[in-house]
Amino acid sequence: MYYSNGYFTFEVVLIQEKMKSNNYVQQLLEDLKERVVVKSLTKGEEILSIGHVCDYVGIVRNGSLRMYYIDSEGNDVSFGFYLAGDIFTxxxxxxxxxxxxxxxxxxxYTTVELIRKEDLLSYYDSSLEHQKLGRRMAELIFIQAKKRIDFLLFLTPEQRYLQLMEISPEVFDCIPQKHIASYIGVKPQSLSRIRKRLQEK
Known part of the structure; x- marks a missing residue:
């Protein structure tokens, strides 16, 4: 299933990008295995906080992470969810x-593997092939962020819900509904109405 408005084919593009970016990070993890930092997190523990500089690219080994921000009205807004095998930064x-x-x-409870910035830059500088890998990964991370914006601009809330169900059904097993609601840009009550409407179809 996918949604297209004539310019964007969201479903296919997102799945392909996720697969490619994960492959690139897996190669990095293998090449830099002696430098990889393994970190275990407990529920509610922040691996990145407001005002801190992110100096790593990571991959979730087990568990789940949520990226969010606080908007101008003080609301907690989910930006992304990361499950086993997903990259985050x-x-x-x-x-x-x-x-x-x-x-x-x-x-x-979540376990992640981190590649620090200094190790990443040294790796990229070590060969032209590694530079190409770094460029490809940077491009894919940028595109994924752009698609998140497109997700909010060009899809209806119901389409956003269906797309999330299609791409990451596991999210619904480990992320509270209030966070899923903020991710698709609606209030929890509106999410309940969307679910009810879809069940009646």
């Missing part, structure tokens, strides 16, 4: 050392 911080406006928190 705040790439703006990795590239520019800008303090994060995002928070990344464990939704339960």
């Amino acid at each position: 705040n790439y703006e911080g990795v590239l520019t050392d800008v303090p994060s406006q995002m928070i990344i928190v464990a939704m339960g």
Whole structure:
């Protein structure tokens, strides 16, 4: 299933990008296995906080993470969910050392593997092939962020819900409904109405 408005084919593009970016990170983890940092998180523990600089690219080994921000009205808004096998980072911080406006928190007991910025840069500088790999991964991370914006701009709330169900059905097993609601841009009550409407179809 996918949704297209004539310019974007969201479903196919997102799945392909996720697969490619994960493959790139798996190659990095293998090449840098002696430098990989393994970190265990408990429920509610932040691996990235507001005002801190993100200096790593990570992959979830087990458990789940949520990336969110606080909007101008003080609301907690989910930006992304990361399950086993997913990569996560705040790439703006990795590239520019800008303090994060995002928070990344464990939704339960979670294990992650991290590649630190300095190791990443040394790896890229070691060969032209590694530079190409780094460029491809950076491009894919950027595209994934762009698609998140497209997700909000070009899909209806019902389409966003269906797309999330199609791409990451596991999210519904480990993420509270209130966070899923904020991710698709609606209130929890509206999410309940969407679910009811779909069940009646």
